[in-house]
Amino acid sequence: MTDLLIKGADLIGKGRKDILVRDGRVAEVGSVSAKDAASFNGTVVDADGLVLLPGLVDLHTHLREPGREDAETVYSGTRAAAKGGYTAVCAMANSYPVADTAGVVEQVAALGKAAGYADVQPIGAVSVGLEGKQLAEIGAMAHSAAAVRMFSDDGHCVSDPIMMRRALEYVKTFGGLIAQHAEEPRLTEGAQMNEGAVSAELGLPGWPAVAEEAIIARDVLLAEYTGARVHFCHVSTARSVDIIREAKARGAKVTAEVCPHHLLLTDEAARTYDPVYKVNPPLRRESDVAVLRGALAEGVIDAVATDHAPHAPQDKDCEWAAARPGMLGLETALSITVLALGGPSAVDWDVVAERTSRTPARIAGLEAHGRDPQPGTEANFTLVDPAATWTVVPADLASLSRNTPYAGMELPVTVQATFLRGRATVLNGKIAEETTE
Ligand code: DOR
Ligand code: ZN
Numbered sequence: 001m002t003d004l005l006i007k008g009a010d011l012i013g014k015g016r017k018d019i020l021v022r023d024g025r026v027a028e029v030g031s032v033s034a035k036d037a038a039s040f041n042g043t044v045v046d047a048d049g050l051v052l053l054p055g056l057v058d059l060h061t062h063l064r065e066p067g068r069e070d071a072e073t074v075y076s077g078t079r080a081a082a083k084g085g086y087t088a089v090c091a092m093a094n095s096y097p098v099a100d101t102a103g104v105v106e107q108v109a110a111l112g113k114a115a116g117y118a119d120v121q122p123i124g125a126v127s128v129g130l131e132g133k134q135l136a137e138i139g140a141m142a143h144s145a146a147a148v149r150m151f152s153d154d155g156h157c158v159s160d161p162i163m164m165r166r167a168l169e170y171v172k173t174f175g176g177l178i179a180q181h182a183e184e185p186r187l188t189e190g191a192q193m194n195e196g197a198v199s200a201e202l203g204l205p206g207w208p209a210v211a212e213e214a215i216i217a218r219d220v221l222l223a224e225y226t227g228a229r230v231h232f233c234h235v236s237t238a239r240s241v242d243i244i245r246e247a248k249a250r251g252a253k254v255t256a257e258v259c260p261h262h263l264l265l266t267d268e269a270a271r272t273y274d275p276v277y278k279v280n281p282p283l284r285r286e287s288d289v290a291v292l293r294g295a296l297a298e299g300v301i302d303a304v305a306t307d308h309a310p311h312a313p314q315d316k317d318c319e320w321a322a323a324r325p326g327m328l329g330l331e332t333a334l335s336i337t338v339l340a341l342g343g344p345s346a347v348d349w350d351v352v353a354e355r356t357s358r359t360p361a362r363i364a365g366l367e368a369h370g371r372d373p374q375p376g377t378e379a380n381f382t383l384v385d386p387a388a389t390w391t392v393v394p395a396d397l398a399s400l401s402r403n404t405p406y407a408g409m410e411l412p413v414t415v416q417a418t419f420l421r422g423r424a425t426v427l428n429g430k431i432a433e434e435t436t437e
Contacts, residue, residue, distance in 0.1 A: 003042030004422045005032060009052040009383060012349050012372065019052070021379040024421035029373050043424065047383050050416055053353050055087025055380035056334065057360040057369050059179070059257055060154070060233055060305035062326070063089070063120070065111060066104070067096025072310040072400050074108065077330070078117035079398040080308070082425035084330040085382035085415040086118050088361070088369045093125040094155040100125035100136035102144035109146040117425045121364060124148040126167045126178060130156045135163065138170050149365045152179035154233055155280075157215055159185050164219060168228035177229035177255075177363070180219055182240070183281065187211035192321060194267040194282040202270060204320070207282050209237040216240050220247040223254055231363060232256040234307050236281040238291035245300045255363050257305035258292050260329055260336035265289075265405060275316055275323030276405050279309070282325075293340050296355060303360040306333045310401030328404040331397055334384065335411035344386045344412040379422035388414040398431060 004021040011017045011029070018037075020028040037044065058081065064072035072080075074091070081089050091108050093099035099108060105122035112120025124141035128134045130153045141148040151171060158164045158180060167178050188211045193199050195206020216232055220243060223230040235241065235256045247254050261279060266286050269277040277283060295301040309326025316323050337356060341347045353372070361370025368378040391410050394402040418426040425432055 003040070004379065004419065005037060005040050005042060005044045006047050006052070006383070007032070007037065007044060009047035009050055011052055012353055019373050021422040024379055024423070026373045026375055026377050026379055028375060045383070045417060045427070049385065049387065050383040051349055051386050052373070053085065053349070053382050053384060054357040054370050054372055055382050055418065055420070056085045056356045057364065057366060058086055058089040058306050058308070058330065059231070059303055059360045059364055061089040061091055061308045061330065062094065062310065063091045063108070064310060065095060066107065068312070070400070071312045074111035074120060075115040076398060076400045077308070077310070078112060078115050078120060079431055080330040081118040082418045083398050083415060083431060084332070085334050085384065085418055086330060087380040087382070087418060087420050088119040088121060088366050090121045090123050090150060090364050092154045093123050093152060094130055098125050098129050099123070100128050102137065102140040102146070105141050105146040105148050106144050116420070118420060119366065119369065121366060122146045122148055123179065124151045126151045126153045126158050127163060132156065132158060132160055132163060135166060135170070138167070142174050142176060149176045150179050150231070151176065152181065152233065154179065154181045157181050157183040157185060159215070161218065161222070164222055165226060168222055168226040168230070172226060172228035177231050179231040179233050180215065181233050182212045182215035182219065183207070184211045184214050187214070193270045193278070194284050196267060196285060198267045198270055204270065207280070209239060209284065212237055212281055213239045213243060216243050220244070220252050220254055224250070224252045227253070229253040229255070234259045234262065234281055234305070235292070235301060236262045236284050236288065238288045241291050241295045241300055248300065255302045257303045258296055258301045259305060259307045260333045260340070261327055261405060263289060263292055263296065263340035264336050269405070273320050275318065275320050276327060276403050278320060278323050278325050279327050280325035297341055297351060302355070303363060304333060304337050304356050305360065306330050310399050311403050312401065316403045326403070328397065328399050328401060331399065332392060332404065332406050332411060334415065335413045338413045339411070379419050381419050382415055383417040385414045385416050390414050
């Protein structure tokens with residue numbers, strides 16, 4: 001394995017340092033002399049002016065394989081992840097077949113290893129076929145080679161309270177957690193966008209905020225009752241934040257994520273009738289966006305998660321009502337997060353690292369990720385240029401799909417390099433084509 005020397009990176013809270021990596025692990029953090037650097041026999045990266053973050057960790061990625069390889073594959077999705085600065089992604093279970101058996105989760109993990117662009121941690125389904133009727137083989141997935149800890153029916157809510165209770169009791173036995181897509185289905189039948197003034201004007205049926213908030217409130221109570229861990233996916237309303245804040249104050253074992261699009265876009269975008277803005281949960285009001293930003297800065301919302309949801313053209317380039325919900329996220333998440341946290345000149349990089357890497361790694365139990373460089377830690381980092389800007393060109397994305405809501409937008413912060421166990425998956429802003437370890 002090649003050795004790596006990163007010269008003069010800005011380490012959060014520590015100033016400019018050199019980092020020496022041997023065999024995929026940090027060997028030294030400090031200052032390597034010019035003489036030692038000149039004789040160094042490995043990859044040397046000049047990180048002058050670049051901030052080093054622990055590699056980003058996504059708690060919520062739809063990789064679409066198996067079954068919808070026309071929209072994304074583990075290979076293309078993890079290349080998109082690497083370009084976005086990620087070193088690990090948690091793959092959602094709503095594939096075809098559903099990841100509800102040890103066989104499917106092991107297959108997804110193996111595809112991730114073979115691709116080599118990011119660690120892929122499969123999420124297992126809570127119920128067989130995501131149908132909410134029968135518990136999936138949670139124990140078999142937990143004890144499989146994929147060592148699944150997080151379970152979710154994402155795309156669907158675990159709406160039956162007895163199913164949620166049993167799932168919580170089950171995962172508690174091995175320290176697992178349930179990631180809940182909070183949406184009371186009886187309140188969202190036929191929904192197309194956020195329920196509010198804009199939906200009334202456009203005549204589109206709405207997803208009311210209370211459909212999310214009611215499930216979050218219920219699951220906080222179930223988490224407290226069972227003593228198990230619940231993680232709330234894509235929190236999108238101000239009232240959800242209030243409920244989570246109160247739950248945490250009481251000591252409930254709950255965590256929450258927010259998606260970049262809910263930190264930037266609002267339901268006003270639906271006026272365009274462009275289905276690229278259709279997503280579940282829907283884009284909400286300006287006032288929700290403001291509260292979500294505050295909650296992320298404060299830590300009531302623990303993590304940013306992309307809900308990267310690639311869709312093939314036939315599922316997205318159609319009329320609004322027929323389009324599938326979801327938007328791409330991996331390649332733009334860091335830029336949008338920085339924007340939402342005050343922009344590149346005001347942002348606290350320590351908070352960025354906490355919400356995009358350290359905390360999500362802890363929630364998912366990915367011990368080798370989310371670590372700042374110290375001798376002995378795995379060299380999973382990303383180097384970002386805080387002063388650079390870039391324009392989102394859909395054709396340039398590594399994802400197989402094109403459904404980004406940011407096309408043509410100029411965004412702050414570029415990912416210059418991503419390292420997975422010391423090996424560059426991205427270098428000079430470009431994907432490294434050789435990834436074998
Ligand atoms: O917008 C969404 N898309 N929300 C989900 O919960 C699922 C996802 C998908 O799989 O496309
Ligand atoms: Zn979801």
